[in-house]
Amino acid sequence: MTTGMPSGSIDKALTVLEALAEHSRLTDIAAASGLPKSTVHRILQSLIGWGFAFADGNGGYLPGPRILTLAGRVMSRFDPAQHARAALRDLRDRTGMTVHFAIRSGDEVVYVDKIEGRRPYQMKSRVGRAVPLHTTAIGKAVLAHLSAAETAGIIARAGLTAITPRSITDPGVLRRQLAAAAANGYAIDDGENDAEIGCIGAAVFDHTANVLGGISISALSFDLDLSSEALVTEVIGAARAVSLALGAPPARLDQAG
Template sequence: MTTGMPSGSIDKALTVLEALAEHSRLTDIAAASGLPKSTVHRILQSLLGWGFAVADGNGGYLPGPRILTLAGRVMSRFDPAQHARAALRDLRDRTGMTVHFAIRSGDEIVYVDKIEGRRPYQMKSRVGMGVPLHTTAIGKAVLSQLTPAETAEIIDRAGLTAVTRRSITDPAVLRRQLDEAQAHGFAIDDGENDAGISCIGAPVFDHTASVMGGISISALSFEMDLDSEALAAEVISAARAVSVALGAPAADSDTEQAG
């Protein structure tokens, strides 16, 4: 939503449309939009005519079917990787490390974008590759946003198979790491998915403020300081930027994390 009092007619209409997503009564929409009731009423009449609003039969208003139609058309062309690309490239440039963007798919994450780091080597990961949740920084960042019951179901279903000798196979140890990740806003992978490779990852949220995946930076373990607050802050900041680019409510995706 625009900050301050919307001035232009388009700004006012969009402000009312956003308020309509959470409120139905004219008085509440006016309060949320910061506009006079007369202005809001006039805009609502236009939205009714366009099908972007409908009367609820009780003197209020609801989002109309035209919104769903438009949203469906937009989502059919929506490419998360494309919208995240600028933030991913900036993270690579700021850290020099390989950056991954992955989305949860069932009991694993799938890489949807990868930007190689400014290093004389390349990671074996590739776009389209699926990897376990429990062995990756992105996967653990995702798990940290689920309830303990949801995580337990995933563990029961998928197991905690060791991918390297450093993979976590004890549910209690994983739970402790997830609690830390939830508290600090990022997770780590210390050679648990690819021997000799370490990662720092943070969760990415969708337009419903639900976790959908995450991003990470990766490098050879001797080059990666997993205790670096500066690196963690870079990843968290980039993950917030990606979340906002994908439609996450700014208030949720920008919630300050400890650490």
């Protein structure tokens, strides 16, 4: 939504359309949009004509079917990695470390983008690779935002297989780490998926306010201080930027933080 009073006709129409997503009464839409009721009524009639709104017969208004049609067309072409790229590149430039973006796929996360760090070595990870949730910083950040029942189901189905000697195989230990990740806004992988690699990750949310996946920074363990407040702040900030780029409601991000 635009900041301040919308001035142009397109700004006004978009402001009303956005308000329509959360309100149905003319008075409430006017209040949310900051426009006079007469202006809102006129815009709503135009939106109805275009199929972007309809009158519910009880004095209220609802989003119209054309919004769903348009949303479906847009989502069929929507590439989360493209929308996240600028924030991922900025995170790499600010930390110098390899950055990953992964999306949850069932009981795993799949890397959908990777930007190599500015170190004299490279990570062996690759786009398209699926990795366990419980051994990765991104995976644990995702688990931290699932319900206890859903997490229990994943543990029951996938198990807590040891990938390295440092992998967490005790459900109680994992749950304590997930509680800390939920409270702090980030998770770590301390040699749990690759004995020589450390990672700091944070969850990414989609336009429905559900956890989609996460981003992380990775480096050789001796080269990454997992307790660095500065690095944690960078990762959390980048995850928020990616979430916003994917349409996540800011209020949901404030709750997650």
